[in-house]
């Protein structure tokens with residue numbers, strides 16, 4: 280039985296460059312997801328989410344793959360215990376959505392199945408132009424059941440979401456962009472620098488405002504409008520007490536660029 284629970288070496292490499300933290304996934308040959316990777320993700324994400332000096336988190340992969348989805352060998356022999364461990368991929372996604380800072384899916388290569396599902400929980404999706412994106416689970420007798428069946432309809436609407444998950448096609452980067460599944464497509468040779476520049480720009484923004492915006496959108500979406508507006512009001516009250524709100528408003532009046540500290 281392939282338990283898929285022990286990776287001999289860590290598969291996540293975390294690096295810091297100023298206020299940007301990068302989590303690089305390196306589990307050959309395809310960065311497929313197994314329980315050990317999921318536990319590593321939960322372990323590395325917590326301190327990055329909590330550290331106010333980290334103002335942008337980038338997820339990326341190695342080689343031809345961002346994340347090729349769940350490890351199919353693990354899925355084939357999925358014990359109840361392993362299914363519970365694998366479903367913590369949902370907890371990884373919620374940690375990304377709730378991180379009080381911008382999270383970028385820098386998809387260097389194929390982003391498929393659980394890998395594409397991971398990216399749906401991120402705030403910005405950048406895809407290399409030679410990479411594919413899609414939800415091929417149907418060919419395996421599955422459907423995208425690690426968040427995809429719920430986040431994809433929220434992104435593109437239920438009809439197109441069902442079509443993409445029933446067809447299970449691997450989309451070209453251009454087509455993924457056309458359908459609004461990713462935000463930016465970048466030539467492979469410019470990918471690393473574009474991601475770094477984007478992350479630096481995001482890290483210089485008022486991080487507290489981004490954190491509050493993520494929270495009010497996440498909490499309010501789908502609520503009746505009155506309840507949603509109440510969540511917004513709560514966020515605004517916190518926002519107006521932030522140092523960056525004071526700085527941003529004053530900088531405009533001073534006719535100078537703001538210098539946000541993220542607080």
Ligand SMILES: CCCCCCCCCCCCC[C@H](O)CC(=O)SCCNC(=O)CCNC(=O)[C@H](O)C(C)(C)COP(=O)(O)OP(=O)(O)OC[C@H]1O[C@@H](n2cnc3c(N)ncnc32)[C@H](O)[C@@H]1OP(=O)(O)O
Pocket residue numbers: 308309311312347348349350351352354362365366368389391392393394396415416419421422423424425427
């Ligand atoms: C994500 C965790 C959630 C789990 C929740 C569990 C409980 C609930 C269960 C249902 C929920 C579903 C959750 C999720 O949606 C399910 C999935 O993600 S299923 C997997 C979806 N992904 C795929 O189907 C992609 C499979 N790969 C391919 O089609 C091809 O590799 C490719 C992308 C078209 C590239 O093709 P090639 O260029 O020819 O390269 P290879 O095919 O030779 O691949 C190279 C090498 O990598 C191995 N590999 C590729 N993908 C996977 C994979 N997903 N798992 C394991 N191994 C993979 C491939 O076998 C080759 O290995 P080698 O032969 O070189 O040893």
